[in-house]
Amino acid sequence: YNHVYGKGKWKEFDPKDLLLTYNALKVLEARYLLKNPETLRYIETPQMMFRRVASFLARGESKEVEEKFYEIMSELKFLPNTPTLMNSGTRLGILSACFVIPVRDSMTTPNGEGIYDALRAMAVVHQQGGGTGFDFSELRPKGDVVASTAGVASGPISFMRIFDVSTDVVKQGGKRRGANMGVMHVWHADIEDFIKAKTGQLKDVQLQNFNISVGVYDYFMKAVERGEVVPLINPRKTRIPGKDYDYYIVKARGYMDEEWIQEEILRELEERGGSVYLDESVIITVDEALVIAEKEGAIVKWVNAKELFNEIVKGAWDSGDPGLLFIDTINRRHPVWYLSKIQATNPCGEEPLLSWESCNLGSINLEKFVIEKDGKPTIDWEGLAETIRYAVRLLDNVIDANRYPLKQIEEATKRTRKVGLGVMGLARMLIKLGIPYDSVDAVYLSYQLAKFIYYHAFKTSIELAKEKGVFPAYDPRRYKDIWESALPFEQLLSTVDEGRVSPEVRKMTEIVDKLDFDQLKADRLKYGLRNATVVSVAPTGTISIIAGTSSSIEPLFALAFVRNVAVGKFIEIDPLFLQYLRKYELDDPEVVKKVAETGMIGDNPFMPKSMRKVFRTAHEVSPEFHLLHQAAWQQWNDSGTSKTINLRSEEPPQTVEKVYLLAWKLGIKGVTVYRDRSKSQQVIYFGIKK
Numbered sequence: 001y002n003h004v005y006g007k008g009k010w011k012e013f014d015p016k017d018l019l020l021t022y023n024a025l026k027v028l029e030a031r032y033l034l035k036n037p038e039t040l041r042y043i044e045t046p047q048m049m050f051r052r053v054a055s056f057l058a059r060g061e062s063k064e065v066e067e068k069f070y071e072i073m074s075e076l077k078f079l080p081n082t083p084t085l086m087n088s089g090t091r092l093g094i095l096s097a098c099f100v101i102p103v104r105d106s107m108t109t110p111n112g113e114g115i116y117d118a119l120r121a122m123a124v125v126h127q128q129g130g131g132t133g134f135d136f137s138e139l140r141p142k143g144d145v146v147a148s149t150a151g152v153a154s155g156p157i158s159f160m161r162i163f164d165v166s167t168d169v170v171k172q173g174g175k176r177r178g179a180n181m182g183v184m185h186v187w188h189a190d191i192e193d194f195i196k197a198k199t200g201q202l203k204d205v206q207l208q209n210f211n212i213s214v215g216v217y218d219y220f221m222k223a224v225e226r227g228e229v230v231p232l233i234n235p236r237k238t239r240i241p242g243k244d245y246d247y248y249i250v251k252a253r254g255y256m257d258e259e260w261i262q263e264e265i266l267r268e269l270e271e272r273g274g275s276v277y278l279d280e281s282v283i284i285t286v287d288e289a290l291v292i293a294e295k296e297g298a299i300v301k302w303v304n305a306k307e308l309f310n311e312i313v314k315g316a317w318d319s320g321d322p323g324l325l326f327i328d329t330i331n332r333r334h335p336v337w338y339l340s341k342i343q344a345t346n347p348c349g350e351e352p353l354l355s356w357e358s359c360n361l362g363s364i365n366l367e368k369f370v371i372e373k374d375g376k377p378t379i380d381w382e383g384l385a386e387t388i389r390y391a392v393r394l395l396d397n398v399i400d401a402n403r404y405p406l407k408q409i410e411e412a413t414k415r416t417r418k419v420g421l422g423v424m425g426l427a428r429m430l431i432k433l434g435i436p437y438d439s440v441d442a443v444y445l446s447y448q449l450a451k452f453i454y455y456h457a458f459k460t461s462i463e464l465a466k467e468k469g470v471f472p473a474y475d476p477r478r479y480k481d482i483w484e485s486a487l488p489f490e491q492l493l494s495t496v497d498e499g500r501v502s503p504e505v506r507k508m509t510e511i512v513d514k515l516d517f518d519q520l521k522a523d524r525l526k527y528g529l530r531n532a533t534v535v536s537v538a539p540t541g542t543i544s545i546i547a548g549t550s551s552s553i554e555p556l557f558a559l560a561f562v563r564n565v566a567v568g569k570f571i572e573i574d575p576l577f578l579q580y581l582r583k584y585e586l587d588d589p590e591v592v593k594k595v596a597e598t599g600m601i602g603d604n605p606f607m608p609k610s611m612r613k614v615f616r617t618a619h620e621v622s623p624e625f626h627l628l629h630q631a632a633w634q635q636w637n638d639s640g641t642s643k644t645i646n647l648r649s650e651e652p653p654q655t656v657e658k659v660y661l662l663a664w665k666l667g668i669k670g671v672t673v674y675r676d677r678s679k680s681q682q683v684i685y686f687g688i689k690k
């Protein structure tokens with residue numbers, strides 16, 4: 001296997017392929033490298049794959065840009081999301097990982113937004129390796145009337161089951177599991193059933209191809225805190241359909257061009273502090289909207305918000321579902337808020353998108369930017385900035401190289417040109433820097449890195465606008481600069497009482513404090529912007545294996561574990577951990593075996609203290625520190641931050657409650673917990689023995 005046959009001749013492996021780990025090669029071989037469809041012989045090496053992607057995405061660019069694209073990928077400094085790696089330059093055209101598809105309360109609609117239109121759209125997206133998200137809240141509840149047939153509606157959950165079965169059947173061309181996000185907003189009449197759709201007896205049985213999330217609002221979270229009641233609504237029965245009921249934009253859309261309306265909305269929002277709803281030309285609050293809904297007979301019943309919340313918490317504790325999406329936070333920080341209201345996200349939550357939008361992702365491998373300076377490890381900020389520049393350029397090119405499966409998707413995507421540059425390898429970067437993941441220093445570093453990456457990604461998008469034009473829906477005046485609403489680091493930290501940032505880490509990141517965001521704004525106003533959003537923190541489930549690093553912003557899951565993926569079972573021992581063991585002359589097979597049994601060092605007294613600190617794994621890190629990292633990255637992120645708050649198996653439901661409330665307060669857009677062993681099958685098992 002050191003030669004491959006391609007383009008009519010045999011080629012040898014490129015030495016750069018030796019950078020790839022054994023697991024990376026296995027994954028690439030199983031799913032990414034192109035084969036001759038008849039002989040099933042490989043027709044490319046990993047380097048040829050990177051070349052294929054680079055040249056496909058550099059059409060119309062200089063040779064130098066193409067080389068840079070190739071270089072950042074082949075050196076594993078940056079990788080685009082799976083569909084771009086798999087499909088660039090092939091017959092399959094989808095290059096993006098994330099899609100949101102609307103579902104209206106009708107079988108089909110003339111503009112293709114009915115239930116079965118959505119089902120079809122989902123199938124074509126899955127077939128080519130994309131993941132889809134849906135908001136099912138517009139569907140009339142179970143037992144409601146169906147006028148055309150005088151029948152009884154079966155409700156959103158039974159329709160979701162059809163989407164689920166279809167996902168099973170399509171299986172994304174055999175290369176990728178179908179992934180869906182199903183959202184229901186908390187005011188929906190069927191919300192109680194939705195919350196239980198994947199827990200209790202239905203756990204491991206129903207909706208197995210869905211992550212589910214409840215869309216909650218500030219009014220709801222406040223009602224939880226105060227123990228108040230909230231109404232459940234039948235969206236079919238109200239002129240203020242539930243979907244708009246909380247917010248201020250959708251109904252206003254028709255008026256948005258009139259300046260006085262915009263100013264009015266903004267003033268009202270400020271005064272009333274949160275959810276405001278616009279009906280015709282009148283601005284009303286949630287409370288006033290309720291009065292109307294009540295008059296229309298749309299309120300099905302009133303429930304205690306705290307009790308509903310407890311049910312959500314119980315479900316998440318029991319099975320990981322449902323998660324929460326904070327709809328107000330999402331829309332408040334959506335830079336192109338004036339287009340419409342966001343109702344849903346893609347499967348893992350890193351992309352809150354408008355109806356029909358898609359987004360392509362790519363992630364920087366942070367581990368590659370640790371360098372030695374004066375005998376000490378530090379961060380290569382310059383190298384990082386340069387990689388960001390080419391990465392954003394590459395992601396922007398993906399939008400035009402993409403072959404969209406549906407006209408609506410193409411139109412919506414090209415209107416805003418959203419791209420999502422994220423990261424992987426944070427945990428390994430921290431280990432190399434000698435900073436424990438669960439420390440104030442680490443959270444500060446996350447915050448500063450996120451800020452630096454956002455700044456340079458945004459700056460690149462301005463430069464691209466200068467060169468290639470702005471995104472069509474760009475409105476310089478209404479575009480919202482998200483840094484104006486980023487919570488300061490100190491505010492995040494005030495939620496836990498954990499000490500201060502060390503002078504060394506402050507010094508290491510001082511370059512970030514010098515970034516000039518006022519100048520950035522002036523440049524945006526002068527030259528425009530190429531992409532409505534530029535960053536997004538994805539889970540990097542597979543591309544982190546290809547890059548041979550830790551996934552996304554997660555701590556190490558375990559120092560040794562069994563990983564179940566579509567192509568088989570892997571037993572992995574972290575190579576960085578092995579390196580440390582060697583350094584301390586502890587690389588004795590017996591020691592390694594001992595650690596491998598549980599996956600962690602824990603309190604093993606024979607391990608040096610410094611090692612015990614930096615090698616703390618996902619279940620040893622407290623939920624607060626998991627959240628703080630997510631919150632740090634979310635502040636400097638114009639889309640979402642995907643993260644799993646991993647909990648030990650013995651954590652009580654109260655921990656989930658605490659995590660969900662704290663997530664809302666820390667300005668996170670969506671939160672998911674996973675308690676170890678709470679499902680019968682999980683992707684990664686902790687340790688080898690269990």
Ligand code: UDP
Pocket residue numbers: 080081082083097098099129130131132176177178179346347348349350361538539540541542543544
């Ligand atoms: N995704 C999917 N199927 C999968 C894994 C991922 O459709 O089996 C989509 C989904 O939208 C997810 C996004 O890809 O949120 C990014 O996931 P990840 O970063 O893990 O993908 P990678 O590029 O590493 O394969």
